[in-house]
Structure formats: structure tokens, C-alpha cells
Amino acid sequence: MRERIKPMVRLFAPFIIFLAISAQSLGNRLLIPMDESQKNHLKAYGIAYWILKSYEMEMDWLLNYRGGSFMVAYNQQFASEMTVRGVSFEVISDGQAGQILNQISAEDVNMDAVKLQKAPRVAVYSPKSKLPWDDAVTLVLTYAEIPYDVVYDDEVLGGKLPEYDWLHLHHEDFTGQFGKFFQYKDYPWYREQKREAEGVAEKFQYANVPAMKLAVAKKISEFVSGGGYMFAMCNATDTFDIALAAEGVDIVEAMYDGTPADPTANSKLNYGNTFAFQNFKTIPYPYEIEFSDIDNQPDERGLTEPNDFFSLFQFSAKWDPVPSMLTQNHQTIIKGFLGQTTAFKNRFVKPEVVILAENKSAGEARYIHSTHGKGFFTFYGGHDPEDYQHRVGEEPTDLNLHPNSAGYRLILNNILFPAAKKKKMKT
Structure with a gap:
């Protein structure tokens, strides 16, 4: 019986490892685009304010990147709230976020990232x-x-x-x-x-x-x-x-x-x-x-x-x-x-x-x-x-x-x- 279980463990082990890696590498950031792809630009600002106010979590304002997009760590509540309010968003990995930030930081492009830290009163x-x-x-x-x-x-x-x-x-x-x-x-x-x-x-x-x-x-x-x-x-x-x-x-x-x-x-x-x-x-x-x-x-x-x-x-x-x-x-x-x-x-x-x-x-x-x-x-x-x-x-x-x-x-x-x-x- 023990010998029959081992092949099953070997079979599922790579799949389990894949899921673990996926959980760590995928869906780690939420990108709120502010270009023409955004369905509701005005409520997107309200989402940014809500995250800063309710969760006291920093987020990036990506100046001149896709119309001044926002990027924040993935949170299912954020995604759900954006869905409710009709705000467009994209789930991206940390690797993709790093590529965006590298692109923005290049000296020859007119872009930058600023940190939003605290919702103003x-x-x-x-x-x-x-x-x-x-x-x-x-x-x-x-x-x-x-x-x-x-x-x-x-x-x-x-x-x-x-x-x-x-x-x-x-x-x-x-x-x-x-x-x-x-x-x-x-x-x-x-x-x-x-x-x-x-x-x-x-x-x-x-x-x-x-x-x-x-x-x-x-x-x-x-x-x-x-x-x-x-x-x-x-x-x-x-x-x-x-x-x-x-x-x-x-x-x-x-x-x-x-x-x-x-x-x-x-x-x-x-x-x-x-x-x-x-x-x-x-x-x-x-x-x-x-x-x-x-x-x-x-x-x-x-x-x-x-x-x-x-x-x-x-x-x-x-x-x-x-x-x-x-x-x-x-x-x-x-x-x-x-x-x-x-x-x-x-x-x-x-x-x-x-x-x-x-x-x-x-x-x-x-x-x-x-x-x-x-x-x-x-x-x-x-x-x-x-x-x-x-x-x-x-x-x-x-x-x-x-x-x-x-x-x-x-x-x-x-x-x-x-x-x-x-x-x-x-x-």
C-alpha cells in the first residue's frame, strides 16, 4: 500500500509546488489604469482615497504612466470594492510591477512614481x-x-x-x-x-x-x-x-x-x-x-x-x-x-x-x-x-x-x- 501511494505523491508534488509559487508570484499588485481603458476615472480617485483612509496603506501614483495610474499591493477587498464601484483594475505580479517601476525610473522617459501615504482631511x-x-x-x-x-x-x-x-x-x-x-x-x-x-x-x-x-x-x-x-x-x-x-x-x-x-x-x-x-x-x-x-x-x-x-x-x-x-x-x-x-x-x-x-x-x-x-x-x-x-x-x-x-x-x-x-x- 505504501508503495502505491509514493507515485501519487511524486505526481502531485510538482503541482503543489507550482501552486505555491503561483500564490507568491501572481496577483501581488493591483494596477488601476487611468488611461482610456479606465471605465470610471472619477471613482478611481475615490478608491485611492478609500485605501489610504481605511487601510493606511501606501500606494504608488505612476505619473505619466497610462494617464497617471495607481498601483497598490493586492488585497481581495480592494478588488471587490473596485468591482462594486465600477472601477477598472488589473491584477499583476510583483515581477510585472517591478518592470513597470523600472520603465518609469529610466532617465530618458518622462515618468515617475510618487508614494501616496496618508489621506488628507x-x-x-x-x-x-x-x-x-x-x-x-x-x-x-x-x-x-x-x-x-x-x-x-x-x-x-x-x-x-x-x-x-x-x-x-x-x-x-x-x-x-x-x-x-x-x-x-x-x-x-x-x-x-x-x-x-x-x-x-x-x-x-x-x-x-x-x-x-x-x-x-x-x-x-x-x-x-x-x-x-x-x-x-x-x-x-x-x-x-x-x-x-x-x-x-x-x-x-x-x-x-x-x-x-x-x-x-x-x-x-x-x-x-x-x-x-x-x-x-x-x-x-x-x-x-x-x-x-x-x-x-x-x-x-x-x-x-x-x-x-x-x-x-x-x-x-x-x-x-x-x-x-x-x-x-x-x-x-x-x-x-x-x-x-x-x-x-x-x-x-x-x-x-x-x-x-x-x-x-x-x-x-x-x-x-x-x-x-x-x-x-x-x-x-x-x-x-x-x-x-x-x-x-x-x-x-x-x-x-x-x-x-x-x-x-x-x-x-x-x-x-x-x-x-x-x-x-x-x-
Whole structure:
């Protein structure tokens, strides 16, 4: 009997060894491709965030490799979750992963791998009252299943910002002119916004709403200087800098602060206080929805929806990892979209600010980034990357219809950037 068993052992031994080797060499990494093969680019970012947050596991962000793919150690729960969320992935061996990393590390290719280490704590600066327009960042965070807290003037002035790593500025008017929507002054949403802002100004003993909003902008500036990351879209970009430049100068008319604007205000602006812009002039007229000449307005741009596009710059992944991270995409030409602040005239962008994307023919920057103190900021023009001209009162964009939106991907690049182990930016 013993002799009859031995041949069976000999027969199955190689198979058992093969299975053991296979278990060790196959399926050891998960590659989340971010090129055209990805079924849902936006939820892929949510998966990356979920892994960092829930499992505290490092992962690789492969800059310029297949659209900025992600790679992480194999875990069946990760694979199952990606299947549930509709995110494409590939199971690869450690050997294949090593080949990818070797390819990326070659000196003659514009690729690099950065380690994502810790999920950032995310806050969105947004009013508690309901407004008749949506916000692209909260839409995409919700769709990608990335958690965030809502903070507003009360929390900022109350010193809550240091609890977070990443702050998005909702489409806010930091000059205290309520978006210059004075023509809507009798609408319930406008009255509620005004009541809320005046209540905060009174609570913190500011003379008026513009003074309170300036204090909020300065608190946010301190947050960034101390090492925080700020991302702003639409008119939260230019009004933030305008408010900082106009400290001590009355740039608003009497219906907002009880006193007329200083007619010489533009000669008194301090551009040394600003993050991104210089040499601009404010527009004080209360019925004019533009705040300054920073914004490239429709009649100046010479563009319409069919020919409105902007181009992402290509940076050196090895030498300029920060702008490379922020421009990862499966497309380099992005559809344009309007906003109360659509784009930034190039001539007003400070020389130290990195232009990440522009429409050269219109002379405008659409997407810019730089450091401020120990922190970082990114400004992105326009309101909604998948709604060319979003109007007050329109329904929010359904991102189920746009899971591969290149314009929305730029927002999510900014969410993951604080998770990356930093390398010095050379640009």
C-alpha cells in the first residue's frame, strides 16, 4: 500500500509546488489604469482615497504612466470594492510591477512614481444656506465617495481650519458684495445669504460683511502659510486676492457696507498681499457682476462652446512632480466652460505662479498653482467642467453621465496631492 501511494505523491508534488509559487508570484499588485481603458476615472480617485483612509496603506501614483495610474499591493477587498464601484483594475505580479517601476525610473522617459501615504482631511468652505447653484467640487467628492466636512465663516473665524489638510473654497465672494447679485436682492436665497453673513459679522464684532469676509480671507491665508492646501474655483479665486489686496481700502459701494467706495481705491491696492494676481483693477459698480479685470470675459475671449478648449502643460515628472501630479489626465486638451470667473488674463498672473493649463489664443490661464509660505494653492477658472454655461437655478450635473470627465479629473488630482510624499518642485 505504501508503495502505491509514493507515485501519487511524486505526481502531485510538482503541482503543489507550482501552486505555491503561483500564490507568491501572481496577483501581488493591483494596477488601476487611468488611461482610456479606465471605465470610471472619477471613482478611481475615490478608491485611492478609500485605501489610504481605511487601510493606511501606501500606494504608488505612476505619473505619466497610462494617464497617471495607481498601483497598490493586492488585497481581495480592494478588488471587490473596485468591482462594486465600477472601477477598472488589473491584477499583476510583483515581477510585472517591478518592470513597470523600472520603465518609469529610466532617465530618458518622462515618468515617475510618487508614494501616496496618508489621506488628507478635507474641508469645503460653503454656506449653510441653500444657494440656487451647485459646486463642482462637492459634486465630484460625493460622486467619488470621498468624505468631507463643510465649514464656513463661523468655523474659519473660530479657528477650526488647522484640523484639516485640504480646503476648497466654494464659489464665494470674499469682497463682501454677495457675488454682486444685487439684482436678486428680493429672492429668498439672497436674503438668507445676507442674513447669515450679517449675523456672523455681528457675532465676531466686525463693522460690516466686507470686513468680516476680509478677516475670513486672512484666516485662510494663515492656514495656507502654515502648510495647508487650498483649492478654489470660479470667483472664489479672484475675489480672494482682491479682498487681500484691498485691506484698509473701501472698494465696495454703500449698499454693502454703508459707505461709498473710495474713488481712488485702485491706486491703493497692495499686490504684495495677494496669492496669484498683480496689477489688476477692481470694478466697483454694484450692478456689474465682474469684480475686477482679472477675469477674461466672454466678449474679450472671442470663443464659443464649439471652439472653447484649453491645453494642459506637460511637466517633467522627475524634476517637477508637483505640477505633474496636478495635470495627470487621459486627455491633454480639455473642454472649456464658463463661470462668473472663467479664466485669468495672463498678464495679471504673478511670475512665480505656475500656469498648468491655458488657452494661448485667448491669452488666458485656466488652471494655476504655486506655494504660499509653507503651503500650496491651486486656482481653477470656471464653474462646472461638464456644463458649459451653468445658469442660476439649473439642476446639478449628473456625474453618472460623465464618469471619465477630464475636466473633473483636475479637481481630484488636487485632492490626492496632499497625500503624496513631497519632492522639491524645480519649476
